[in-house]
Amino acid sequence: MTGSTKNYRWAFSSDFLVIEPYLFMNNRQLFLQHLAQTTDFPLLIEVEKAEGVYLHGPNGEKYIDLISGIGVSNVGHRHPKVLEAIQAQLDKYLHLMVYGEYVQSPQTKLAEALCKTLPPHLDNVYLVNSGSEAIEGALKLAKRYTGKRNIISCVNAYHGSSHGALSVGGNEIFKRAYRPLLPGVTNIHYGALADLEQINPDTAAVVMETIQGEAGIRVGTKDYFQALRKKCDEMGALLILDEIQAGFGRTGKFWAFEHFEIVPDIIVCAKGMGGGMPIGAFIANKEVMGVFKNNPLLGHITTFGGHPVSAAASIATIEVLKNESLIEQVEGKANLIKSLLIHPKIQEIRNKGLMMAVKFESFEVLKPIIDRAIALGVITDWFLFCDDSMRIAPPLTITEEELKKACQLILQAIEAS
Known part of the structure; x- marks a missing residue:
């Protein structure tokens, strides 16, 4: 026979009563407890749904995905x-x-x-x-x-x-x-x-x-x-x-x-x-x-x-x-990003199409900007061997209006950092 109280799970055996701690873990806690980790500081963005260029969290969060799952979602999420x-x-x-x-x-x-x-x-x-x-x-x-x-x-x-x-x-x-x-x-x-x-x-x-x-x-x-x-x-x-x-x-x-x-x-x-x-x-x-x-x-x-x-x-x-002629639109969208991301803290933008790196003075300058951008609803990242540069590689399906919004939020993150 088994049962539970608020914080404990109990079970009767033929000889004794076993009482052990029982914790109700949310998804974030389960992630940290049972999934192998690759760093001590995962992003911990919880995603309930993804569509187009957006990721949606369980509590109404909405993020523009500017990295396409690291170059995966070229045609957007769930095309x-x-x-x-x-x-x-x-x-x-x-x-x-x-x-x-x-x-x-x-x-x-x-x-x-x-x-x-x-x-x-x-x-x-x-x-x-x-x-x-x-x-x-x-x-x-x-x-x-x-x-x-x-x-x-x-x-x-x-x-x-x-x-x-x-x-x-x-x-x-x-x-x-x-x-x-x-x-x-x-x-x-x-x-x-x-x-x-x-x-x-x-x-x-x-x-x-x-x-x-x-x-x-x-x-x-x-x-x-x-x-x-x-x-x-x-x-x-x-x-x-x-x-x-x-x-x-x-x-x-x-x-x-x-x-x-x-x-x-x-x-x-x-x-x-x-x-x-x-x-x-x-x-x-x-x-x-x-x-x-x-x-x-x-x-x-x-x-x-x-x-x-x-x-x-x-x-x-x-x-x-x-x-959908997505490849033909790449250069124009890349040029739009370069025309919008202008700020004294941005030292250079390197790219081939929508494979882009936005250079800052150092990782110490860049990391707070990335964190602030995520808080504002734009997901960017840095590079394994180049941590002074912001990765931008959006789904090729991203519209000009979505790009304008994303760049505006990045500039806002730069100003706030």
């Missing part, structure tokens, strides 16, 4: 077309079999849709669950195809948190606690032409963010990327471009590499790909991808990669980006 595609797939089937065995319409149609956005050379898609997993697959593919073991990546690069992805990351603060990591990795400076000389005949691949994200939005020149492409070709190294943040329209083109008139050997994507659902991919030429089929067979395996519901959501996301 009707994405929800429609999810519901239609729910009525058919969920997970059926590990990736690559059954012919599943959402996977095949998504692969076709992705290839249509890319140059003909990139015609083979491997679907996974996340950006980190896509990087892992791309690194394995480059080593397997070239027969080489050395990888070059960039200082202050971020490619994910799994061991391989962390190995090619470029910030020692995040890496040192987990060493030893993948051997044979060398870092060069993004955008530095002289550093390209470190690419040599022993290099399997160069892995690089097309636009550096966590470094605070750093944008290479066309000359740099064309020299990089040429050097990789000369040395027989594959060029892996990480567009986990930059892809799916964020920079004003579907793929950021289109700005530089080059084509990578492998492209990696995730985040904005699924309209809010978890999915990622690495894409290469069919000949290159074919090395996973033997010696050993099943050279790369994923159970849930290309989950049919996520794949259906991704197809809908691609259609929304195209049918």
